[in-house]
């Protein structure tokens with residue numbers, strides 16, 4: 001049974017993430033989405049529980065996907081899930097530096113764990129959770145960019161009705 005772990009902040013999950021989830025779930029027997037319990041450095045818009053629940057709802061129709069939260073070292077979370085593979089998405093060159101650095105440093109502490117990169121689907125190549133939050137906060141519709149269940153949560157959190165504007 002081949003298990004992969006897809007870690008991230010998912011604040012909130014976007015269609016870019018969802019696309020990577022669907023594609024990696026089709027490659028592996030089991031995909032564990034690891035939602036990072038962010039350190040004090042980064043204060044997320046959604047709580048850990050909200051981020052986990054939104055992901056669970058968005059992926060409920062993909063049977064081999066589970067969603068869990070984690071803190072501490074990613075490689076420990078990967079090992080705890082009997083996995084040797086970390087999935088990351090690459091959008092543009094800007095992602096490359098930091099992603100390569102993370103992959104290399106993870107290999108330094110856990111040489112038997114590899115990072116596998118999936119390139120973004122073209123339509124989501126400029127999409128990030130930050131872009132979604134910024135647009136939504138100005139009332140711009142983000143309904144193409146997030147799973148259906150996330151839209152009302154965003155509107156509620158930001159106190160806007162994003163579907164009012166095209």
Ligand code: ADP
Nearest residue numbers: 007008009010016017088089090120124127128
């Ligand atoms: P992190 O804080 O770990 O970067 P994110 O939730 O922003 O967490 O992203 C998790 C992973 O998903 C990262 O590998 C990121 O590159 C990837 N990702 C984010 N947005 C997209 C997208 N639009 N297309 C493909 N991959 C994406």
